[in-house]
Amino acid sequence: MIWQEYSRQLQEVLALDGSPVGVSFSDVPASNGKENRIMPCTAIYQAARKGFTFNICAENCTCPGGLTSLGLSIPTPEKAALTKKFLIEGEKFISCNASFFRMRSLSQGQPPFGVSKYVVIGPLETFELKPDLVLFLCNPGQASRLVLLSTYETGIPLKAQLSGSTCSGAITQPLSKGRVNVTFIDPSSRHLVKGFKDSDLIFSVPFFNVRSIIESIPLSTAGTAQPGMGYKEIIKD
Template sequence: MTYETIANDLIELLGLKGSPVAVKLAKTQADIPPGCQKIDEKHRHCQFVQEARLRGLTGYATRAEHQCKGGASVMGIEPAPEIVADGTTYQKLGNFKTVEGAVETVHAIPRLDETNYASVYAPLEKAEFEPDVVVFVVTPRQALRLSQAYLHTSGGRIASDYSGIQSLCADAVVAVKQRGVPNMTLGCNGSRKYSGIAEDEVILGFPPQDLGAMVEALRTFKQKWG
């Protein structure tokens, strides 16, 4: 199945609002997919994901286009500012009672060690590149069906590893790219404020190679459960 077919099937079978979003991290300018254009506006990673999901944005963002330095840093696009790396930012924002608690959390957040040139985005049905991760912004019921579809072939369990900060970047992209398994996150203050994720929506990231089998599972569920 092509990504276009997979995406259209997922949208139809789950009744998704918008599209699953293909995300790729390009190590160098030469790794930018052919024909992919730089995004003109400056945004946060979570906003780029939402723009691709809801408005069909396709393009790439370098360090200059990333407004959220925390998100850009965990994806390897730029070094983390000291006030982010040492927990000061999150402690001052009120996320943590102490700097020590902030530091412990920041150090536990998934982050890439390698340096990347840009992040690349597209609705999955328009992706003309191999994504590292496919991000879903969905209702809890749709998240349930996606989880069941992922487990349909081999069983097991799905982790939900998050801390309420750096959610669409560290949790939904970096953790999935590093571990090769899905992760679910609830968003963070920034992503819900700036990107318009609704109160009844959660976020999941999936390795792209699992999606074809998930579509087949969803078809089975439709036959058995309606």
């Protein structure tokens, strides 16, 4: 499958610590997917660094916020109130009810309620289903190359929404807006998923943009191309 070949190229060119991660919204589970109880941010980490695939659904997603962000369950008023209380008094990520309202109302992405029964998350190199998104668990240097490769063909600047939960930034935003997004991995995810490095971030790309990245690799110095000019030719003493 073409995305599995893409995975090998991207892993080699970017020197990734692990695999790019495929995300697919599907009404059927992947045959190689685990169905144990898990948080979406844990699934992303284990897909990238451990090589596991997960079939996440309403019954096995253990994170209430993740259930909503992935569109697997519409929260009841009671659950919504508890989430608000947790963000303000538990995690202390926002200051008050008004801040919570603004965070929700001004968010650029909308959860994909009713889109599918399963959200399949797994390493792209063994991914069975055509992915909707490709996620890169990478460092800032690798992300800077992905920014250039993502814009090489079009020249259109990237627009990212950096606030919000890890699964919202990595999955909800790029899925609903159809464009690249970056998340720095929220502090709760970093606390609960011990394997994340301080230097890790998640660069998320809609699958329909991945072909352009692949085709840009041999053409751009962000990929494998050699410079056509030296810095000394343009930098004056």
